[in-house]
Amino acid sequence: MCGPERNGRPDRSVHAASHSPAATSHTDAHPRSNGHSRRPSAGTYPGPAGPVGIETNYQIVVTRCDQPAPYRDLITGETGISDDYRDSAVSASRAMKGQAIAQNRDDLRARLATTDPASTTEGVELQPELAAKAVVSAMVHWPTEVPRELSAQLAAMIERNVAYRDAFLRTAAHNASAAATVFIELARPLRGRDRANALTLAAACYYLGSDGVMVGVIFDHIAEDTELPSLA
Incomplete structure (x- = not known):
């Protein structure tokens, strides 16, 4: 463009x-x-x-x-x-x-690299209020450290109630770019469908921020790794 x-x-x-x-x-x-x-x-x-x-x-x-x-x-x-x-x-x-300035799509895909996997989301006690505050705080103060426990909490919340997913989407209203970056960071230790759900949140934020290239990169990455979640 x-x-x-x-x-x-x-x-x-x-x-x-x-x-x-x-x-x-x-x-x-x-x-x-x-x-x-x-x-x-x-x-x-x-x-x-x-x-x-x-x-x-x-x-x-x-x-x-x-x-x-x-x-x-x-x-x-x-x-x-x-x-x-x-x-x-x-x-x-x-x-x-x-926001990213990259020469090619491979550079953009590198931003989606994974880290060591987080612990399973099974048995995770949901703490929606604390999780929401932590996610918004990360967006406001980015760059900042995002604990792996928050990734597991995000995945568990989305898996158990789709309303939580929609609530997380609303956090992008203030700064869609920062929100997308935080959701990518939260997706790093996740795997399979949990990772796809977190990355789809990031893609939605990039879409709201008019970053169509990154939306396509994320969906291509998800499709190669697992099935696209329903939101996609």
Whole structure:
């Protein structure tokens, strides 16, 4: 995905680079307009079965996303050379928010690495209030240590009552990116369906944070390891 222009060239916000063409559309003000909206001949976003009725002002196509490359705006006809995503303003903003800037999907998959397995969730006494406070505290104070016992508590709660899963999803309302990172950390010592449930929470948070690439990486990872949970 490519972002708005910087210094006359598209600012690059990709965090998983690709060698295939990529495109994006923008409805906000063009950077060259100094923040004041201008409306060139608008197009409609092309869906798989034809236009889906989303008005767009800019639709950028670039030949590759891992380094500066020629781009063309299919609506305005403008052309140029894109910036390097690694030193763009958008990438800097993502880094400040703790979001990943990676060159390829393998780098993103590495974020899902497991640790030593947690103890079984069988016989775990549910402590919903304490668990919820611990999870929210981890999101607020991230990066911080996440105890393996909390992972077992999360897994047991989701397994025994789906309402707990939905409650954990609501914790992403304040900071979806931080919530996703914490759920990934909680998933590390889990295995099988318990791990899939925790990672699905992370994927939902990434979706809420408009990080579609990471959502796909997580679901691909889950599908290779176990069956997708019902939420997926």
